[in-house]
Amino acid sequence: MTDKSAPDYRDTVFLPKTDFPMRAGLPQREPEWLARWERLGIYDRLRDKARQAQEQGNPRPPFVLHDGPPYANGHLHIGHALNKILKDMVVRSQQMMGRDARYVPGWDCHGLPIEWKIEEQYRARGQNKDEVDVIAFRQECRKFAEGWIDIQREEFKRLGVTGKWDDPYLTMDFHAEAVIAEEFMKFLMNGSLYQGSKPVLWSPVEKTALAEAEVEYHDHTSHTIWVRFAVQTPGDLQGVNVLIWTTTPWTIPQNRAVAFNPDIAYGLYRVDAVADGASAQPGEQIVLADALADSVRAAGKVEAWTRLRDVKADELQGLVMAHPLRGVEGANGEWDYDVPMLPGDHVTDDAGTGFVHTAPSHGDDDYQLGLKFGLPMTYNVEPDGSYRADLPLFGGQFIIQPDGKEGPANVSVIKQLAWAGKLFAKGKVKHSYPHSWRSKAPLIYRNTPQWFVAIDRPLQDGRDEYGCTIRERALHSIEELVTFTPPAGRNRLHSMVAARPDWVLSRQRAWGVPLTCFVKRGARPDDPDFLLRNAEVNARIKAAFEEKGADVWYEPGFKERVLGGIVNPDDYDQVFDVLDVWFDSGSTHAFVLRDRPDGTPDGIADLYLEGTDQHRGWFHSSLLQACGTIGRAPYRGVLTHGFTLDEKGMKMSKSLGNTVAPQEVIEQYGADILRLWVAQSDYTVDLRIGKEILKGTADSYRRLRNTMRFLLGALAEFDEAERVAPDQMPELERWVLHRLAELDHAVRKGFDTYDFQGVFQKLFNFCTVDLSAFYFDIRKDSIYCDAPDSLTRRSARTVMDLLFHRLVTWLAPILAFTMEDVWLARFPGEDSSVHLQDMPQTPADWLDEPLARKWDIVRRVRRVVTAALEVQRTSKVIGASLEAAPVVHVEDADVLAALRDVPFADVCITSDIQLTSDPAPQEAFRLPEIPGVGVVFERAEGEKCARCWKYLPDVGSHRHPATCARCDAVLG
Template structure:
């Protein structure tokens, strides 16, 4: 008995429609804090450690480079910490014991500077405050920002030992930093020397290269005359030098030249108005640069001539007079003749071919005269710690190189004016060039000769740890190539070249907030004397014991010298050093008090990974390498990953003044932390990363597509049970193809995460979810999932969805920490449940099926031609849905035709029917250029529309249930 087809029935309740409470709208800004609270209550980090210990997992340690505790997080902080978190989580889920101990850099000038600013605002003088009181204020300031930053980092979903981070100002850490310094003391690596160092007059301290950034600066340039004082043909002629630092002229001790250049003697034959040259003046210049120098002196062609060449041999016999020699009121300060010799750092690319030397203010000049054994003759002490000239320096005493706010001082102008007055100037101008500035005060720095403490990088360390070499430099260079893996590889080249060319490490700072250089010097001895430094293990032990109990403040307490020297030494014979250590030594020592000292550190004292921005090649990567090579003989890390800087959407550097900054807090408030994490995951971190409103909108759109993928799976998996499971061998080919793709992805995900290729992992998963699942597999299987009864096909599809669910949620969990937790809990609710306690599921190798994959590549290729043909009909409003079609597909190649006939191609193309033929295609057939050999002729599907599945089939209305097709009637029972 056939049912009537004209009667309309509502079969909606008979469908297996999706069931899920998982919302389409994420609401991340509101819901993410709830998951953070839940994880905190679960003590999830502790549970992961216990799980790893019970399973005896191999450890993986990412050692956290400490951010500075002095302000709110910026987007670079967020990028860095999110990358670290993705490393830690992915390594944990791949079977490692992935430990992460966050830390903070707490000492040093930035914090000290903030306290001084507060003092200045209140009219207080730092020097009037007892040093321990001042240090306590610095400590309190750092503590406040640590609490703020910790909450800001946790809000980004960063997992770690937040209950016990490491702080460089903890008493235990200060003790170990002092102990690490003492190793340099005891092995003979430490020495005191007087050489030019980068000096901040504003902050009154030496700076390391890592504390310097380069900005454009406008500087005075001057061309200065040094008169030849040697009797002979050249007497009275002038050797001309060029410099961008007029303030160094009072400290000039020599002039050098290049012994391979062509020099000439030039004479002025005529002068224009307003010119400092006179007719008859003779100048010795590099021939290549003479024309430019004359133009700078405002001399035109025809107003000067070359008299003859001057050989290097002739130059070598000359002595020069300083331009201020004999000046009235100079009190003989500059009357000594200047040294004049060849040097290999002179160039003839700009200037005059001669370089004026003030070895107190330039490293190349210093090294030249050091190697000649002439430092005593050429070193001056004209510049004070505040950048002023010493008070008794004739003409210039008390003048400042920089103003007290870091701008141009009055020293340069005073020097130039005096040179004009005595006839020592040939020309002057200004130049805009890249110049070193303190990254804290943002003021220019100078090179200044001052006594400092150094770690010698080329002196044998003498500790017997010679596997990688005997000096710090040798050990570092060999570690770079033999111990460390670099991501990207370019990081190796950068650090190698820096360490290969670097000078000795300046360890001392003339400040108050930090770990002091815990050493004593013999009163009256010279730094070169063998007994200048006190080296005594018992003294060292007393210092360390005090630091452990009281912190580094113990060094500054009354009676500290007597306490530490004990009864072994006469305090009157020893001086206590009060400089503090470079904060890069603090952070460079973190491997000692985190990796080696803590129970949850590294089993062998080394980190598997250091991960920071590319600027840390001259910062933390660099100082950690030097420090460890001086104490343990090699690098403290096995791997280094570097990321780029953050820029705005147009590729510009972010600046508050430009208003183009992106604050992590604002992104989290608007979108949620998962969107920020997704931005990191889909970016190429090896270059500079762009971020802004439009970019974030695109990220949010991609997130919604992923969320819809997960929501579809959750809906389709409602009420699934073990009884529904189908073995892979019993599945349809389409499901077996999905399993093949999962096996391929499993390899991609694991190798990608292992190589820290988060962009590659995310792109592979995103494309799989949106292209292969949502737009292909889900699209095809919706019909079976919704309309089939308890069929093998539907059970197979749900088995595959369950397999997909477990892999996608865990694979994406290191990136979308909040969303994947929400997805997981939607299926597995419970107080102890969390996706972050799971591992990546093992994926059977037998799922790989290359012949099947090749077949389905052909199927999908042919499907594209059909769907494109139907889209034309839909656009032209011939049909509203693909189920209204029953196209005829002409397939030229017999093998492809047979292949398509072996599958339910109509089901795959989501049509009610389809005809496959090898007949030649008519001219009007649809052709898709990229799918050669497959053409499509549109035909409408014959029959009636099934009121349950909406397919148009001839058998609708001929079954027990009214208005449905045979498949649906069977499902209705």
């Protein structure tokens, strides 16, 4: 029992002193740090630091993460937060590891998303966009983008993202528009640009072609029909029907051929009996693939049929059929043409009939077959998704209506086929179908004149180091020049580039950089002089864009001003399509990396970092664009992250009510909790987030914060005079230095490979297990109770100072706000900031593997002791471990020697301890996973020291009442 008459020595104990609060208050305090960083000009000061290092002959290696530009419309969602926080952790970690890490944020300002918003405003006011002056319309789009850039900039900054926020890059800046045009004109000059009329994915709602990156796939229910094509060729098959199957009935009026595969087994079948309501006719004979006979029979409600014979490939080759709408009343002869049977490798017997109806204007396979065999193109479908007005039977009918819903065209075609006796069967099928990512409406393949970049055409630019064509250069870059994180990104991008068609550059829109080219009147696209290729004209265009932006292209008389004195303006037509916005963002390397003073010497970024969908988006378009202009990829590294899901792994959706807005997380927890969520997650796969996950993240944060708070308190008034050299320190401190050396290597390697999860896990485990639960726990006694000049206390405080400088800089890239708070708690000052610091270099000679192995043994035995004492504490035999003086039985002589070589009682936080090689009695406490060690509980002898609370025999025998020898000496 404690002697209540003993003096109170609490004021003599060196308890931790710090103003660092236990409660973070991040939502309220983070804006103060943001304002402080802005006041200090942290980003610019780091650039000054790099310049000074350069001038002093000690240059910092540059590191540039090139920002993939978000669209300037709408508030940020959690995916934006994930992306920008990852980028910030990359930039901050690279900077603090000694590099000059530059980050220029940017925005994608042109294109359909913004134009669509303005059109929505017009529709709400009953205005017709086509009646508005194009320059006025473009200026409205520009103003809309400017407004959202300001909003998004503040939202990004609130996440703690550092960067050149006062001078970002915008694709709508005049210089950017001039460079985008200049980059386009390089394709004009190197021979890869051409105009072709081929089917492209077309949005009838938005009336424009779309790139694959602007397309998303959703389940869609389509009409499906089986159609008879009557054989006209004299011979055994004359009058027999070849059966095709399609999920796009509206394309039948554009049919120009039927395709078969010579490797498929076909048969001639006679229908013998049908069910009620069947469109199939008893006695008719049809040709189809044998593998699909059962499915066709079921679809046609055929109750009995006979397979008459094989139909060989040489018999099919050269057959001529009648178009199924030939001779239909009211058709006016529109479809009175022959339909050839052609071989095609794309035909399979997986579904359908083994024959593919071929409309070259409405599908890539069909188009390629048409090219090969000279099939004519059709132009029956208008930009708004309707049939041309003068098309017999179907004129003016919509395939997709302006509201995105299905029009009457499919049903009309089906009815006409039924009336013509050519419909064998019909049904519906649910399948994955392309939709516009903006309007969400279904798309169609439509043949239109578009501008393309040929990716397999040898370029006339003299940059042949990595290949002569864009595809060759792109594949070489992927294979040899770029590092992918995670590595699977290489195969993903490689397969996309290897299989992709030519790049469709043109869009039939208004808000964008125009295709700055002129075509010769009366010339055909394949004529050598069809495109005007003139360097002086190009230079004039670029100069005009630099001065007034791309709007100048639309000014009356611009063509005459640019061409005048060089060629006759009347001989040329000006192109008014705008560039695919992916060309805009794909060109950013030129006006950001190449042209800006904070760019890179060679115009190549160290890293592009975006979501995994950008393998077909920005990574892809940047790769193609740069391979066409600089001959290689514009990046040395590509990092991709997954998408954000709710806690159950479901895709986030407003309709499901499972979205997590970054603004809400910040208001409740603070941005550092969001940053910590990113660091704790495996970003290489899809990431989950929700209330329970954030609670767990906040708990990890509190534990880490407590570690830092203890450090700050223990280091109060630390003075350089206290510092102890490592070789004079006790073993326990030297073990901590060893761990720091290990961690320094692991942290730097982790940051260099962008393994933030691995870095944080190592640091979190170190802080909570090695420090809080072990080292701090042991050294509290020395920090609190030893004399200020004691070697152990000074060594501990020296190590804690070394810990502080490393932990705070290692964690600053992740917990940008909190580590600033920790730093300022120790180093206040108007110009002070942890983000102006580098991670300290850690001496390699701190590594001591033999010592680490020894202390691994010590810690394992300590676990047995602490577990044994916990049993006594739970049973209320003791209240604290200092009441104990256990006997530890150790079988292994080397282990026993290691324990006797250290102050094991202090390590176990007991007042005394006995170590013996005697066999452990049966009642001894053991842990199965640590054999050869048994612990017998004994109470400590003596009284409790009123100052340090140890139980020692000498307490009460010194000048100061109720103290032990150590405390009596400290009190003097």
